[in-house]
Amino acid sequence: LNPVRPKLNEVARASGVSEATVSRVLNDKPGVAEKTRRRVLDTISRLGYRLDTAANGRECIGIIIPELDNPIFPLIAQYVESRLARYDLLSVVAPATPTTAQERDYLRHFSRMGVQGVVIVNGKYAEEGIGYGAYQSLLDEGLPLVLVNGIFDPCPIPAVSVDITAAAETGVRHLAGLGHTRIGCLTGPSHFASAQHLAAGHHRGMARAGLDLGPELVFEAMYSSEGAQSVTPDLLEAGVTGVVCGSDLMALGVVAEAQAMGRRVPADLSVVGFDGSPLLALGSTPLTTMRQPVGRMARAITRMLMAQTGNGDRPTPQTFRAELVAGATTAGVPARV
């Protein structure tokens, strides 16, 4: 930052207007007379202008998440926010829900607002066929960027992800160890990287446990509790006694629907989630789940952002292992089977 350029309050003083007015001019808000607007812009042109970051405001990082409803996304954002605060950075969270605001809307917004960097969690890139070209362009324009989860290899962008394939394999091993043989995999729509990785891990786990893997053991649904509820009857009809799910919300949906159908969890059906939301560990039937190491991931995300603002080497993608948290939704295979 060039210390000779004046701050917002100095532009205001030199123009004889309030700081709010300078801000309104810079952001082209209504309610400023054209004469005043010209005077402010003339002052800026004469004196230059710098954002008064140190004195009057903190720099900001944008975190784009796919939804606020699934608690894992606010959780990741919260951990990243805490880490970034150590660098005196603010974080704002953008919910890029496909029906209302797109990731590109927020990327444009953040870029225009001059954020110091952007973190994208399970972004558009996580869908097959999107690729990393647009992200590469942003990086080339100097915007520090870290992608989180849903990564297709090879990924040329700094990225942090949890190894879903290994997680699914661990989940299958856990259920196989309890005597289950008809182990299902409930995954998201197959054009998502995460869904493909879960199915791959299920496949590998079944093979290593020496279990038959018919295609009828892999079930697809939307990444939501409602999606999971809708396919639970199919899952039970297929004789599945244990299932590895693509998210905690999906696992919760399976538990709720199985119970509504008169099945007991875990006596009749064992359910393994994925994410490790602390909230779901508290219920009277805490979920058995594969916990994402969110704290360590947030540390890596922050380090990768900082490395980029420091003009260092572009960090290479990093992968983390999920950890099995034994809850109360898995047990031995039912005797009747």
Next chain:
Amino acid sequence: LNPVRPKLNEVARASGVSEATVSRVLNDKPGVAEKTRRRVLDTISRLGYRLDTAANGRECIGIIIPELDNPIFPLIAQYVESRLARYDLLSVVAPATPTTAQERDYLRHFSRMGVQGVVIVNGKYAEEGIGYGAYQSLLDEGLPLVLVNGIFDPCPIPAVSVDITAAAETGVRHLAGLGHTRIGCLTGPSHFASAQHLAAGHHRGMARAGLDLGPELVFEAMYSSEGAQSVTPDLLEAGVTGVVCGSDLMALGVVAEAQAMGRRVPADLSVVGFDGSPLLALGSTPLTTMRQPVGRMARAITRMLMAQTGNGDRPTPQTFRAELVAGATTAGVPARV
């Protein structure tokens, strides 16, 4: 907006630089030569400048919430985001956790970024002795503002809140109707408006049910599951058989701790939450809770924001009723009492 002022891409073209460079100059990012920076600022001074909102970006609303961990706050933000999207507005969510970033940091950030309005959920104003002066100043500067929950009366700022006093009274009536007489109230720290309202509703409910209200029936803890867990032994020692809690997370903490102490929920202890997070309705023991009408509240919040951008009358505060959702955590009073 004055259509004669050029957009970002036009400033870029006229200056012979990329849009990214103009953005970097406007946001005072490094990596732009001083000569280039001067040329861009000269162009802006000559042509003027308007944010290319319609063509190249959508206006934005800032939503400040106290934390991302409690799912009710992301839920409120998600509903508001959906509503605002109908007006083609983006929403960004700022977690003003007291230990890292303050509400005033985000207010300054949003004001500087030229957001179209700010929604503050359970903000600083919700603590006794803060008052509404700072918010009044923001309104006077032309920033559309809506406060959500935690309101001390009288509130001169457009505000939307759920009636916690009425909710607590309904919770007490529900438990009294099940035969409970030792009905506790687990509330947050008493300097919060919400905590005071909950205790007032508990008091009124006990009086109307003709029940004794000793001060030993009101318990204070941090607004978290951990806070609630820490006072659950006191609650049981006081002979409470049913308790009305200040949040779902607190209720969840009571359930978990009571079960860890060998008590059954609801056979030994009935627990009523407050918020109505959909996630907690899905478990094998869905929480009995007072549900905030988040959809209707979001509609009111959006209407109040829009009324202010339209330069209409300043909207008056509006209150909503929570609704009792009977789950599986309340039942008749234990026989042994």
